[in-house]
Amino acid sequence: MTDVRPYHHGDLRQAVLAAAVAAITEAGTAGVSLRELARRAGVSHAAPAHHFGDKAGLLTAVAAEGYDLLANALTDAQQRTGSFREVGVAYVRFAIEHRAHFEVMYRPDLYHADDPVVRAARGRAADALYSGIGSLPDGRAGQDVRLVGVAAWSLVHGFATLWLTGALPAGLGDDPETAARAVAGILFRAP
Amino acid sequence: MTDVRPYHHGDLRQAVLAAAVAAITEAGTAGVSLRELARRAGVSHAAPAHHFGDKAGLLTAVAAEGYDLLANALTDAQQRTGSFREVGVAYVRFAIEHRAHFEVMYRPDLYHADDPVVRAARGRAADALYSGIGSLPDGRAGQDVRLVGVAAWSLVHGFATLWLTGALPAGLGDDPETAARAVAGILFRAP
């Protein structure tokens, strides 16, 4: 069912997916249309729908890819640094580097949020995020683990979305990663 | 024909604005159309555009109203409780109670974000949010005030958006205000 060799285009599904991510990066989620993606790929206007069912199906694929990338980024940060704070920084870095994926992921009204593939990828990302709480240095680890996790997730998620919308005040510099590390240090003292 | 409907609606601008908020609450920002709002108000399909210019103009009005409501909610919480944490809780409460406004406010690609009316209202909300940092109990107040403010804002903003998208894990109860108070307590010890 996957890519054996489609005939005219080669790999339309992948091409449309990549074009969608590029279009969302440039013009936001509202600036993407199936017909425009079809034009970019050089196929007829109804070809994309054949692979994704409908527009929500296309965005479902984007979301699934995003949760996969996020899970990888978080586990990588955890294994590389062993620091829960750096997992949070990796979350922010992912949001900025993969803005299109991030914007879709957290707008469940745009896609089929209970798609099994999405659910699985989201679960992996959640596990990766929570896995580092135990490695916290001192007092924090004694608190309710669930609350600490929600607080940390809220902090980095809020920071990322506020940064992306340009809502944050000036004076934080222009490197989101450095700023995120400083802000995360308010919640958890550096190790 | 003996038409009961007068040619002039009387207060179309306000009617469309209210209908837009209701429609966004029900179906999200993507589920609102000028023509549908016109139908609900019983006017022709092009009437709303006369008051708002275009769709972005309508959402600009929604955003401005939202920032006004937010500024009021935050200053009220600050004056009533004197607690910075309760200002944060009020932020979350606003996001849940005025979901439609909140969703529009933080999607600047949908409206004219540099509209002077919006800028003024946003400034009032920011002032209200930051005004309570000085009243923090202990050590926190000695840190970089800007960083503490950004951390607090990020925390409550992230919590609100995650709650609204249904991304948070179960077990936090069904009252967002109580849950927000607990999560905010991780960042700032209760007074």
Next chain:
DNA sequence: GATGAAAACTTGACACTGCCAAGATAGCCG
């Protein structure tokens, strides 16, 4: 290798959208 089924894609249509230009109507002020 031929053949039939299935997958990939095209074509055409429908209802809907935002936006624009031009006309009709109402209230208001001299």
Next chain:
DNA sequence: CGGCTATCTTGGCAGTGTCAAGTTTTCATC
């Protein structure tokens, strides 16, 4: 009363998502 302006209507255009039906290619099986 007569103009004037804001308000609203009408009609049209280009664009969209989605559906149904047809066409072309690939693949599996005989």
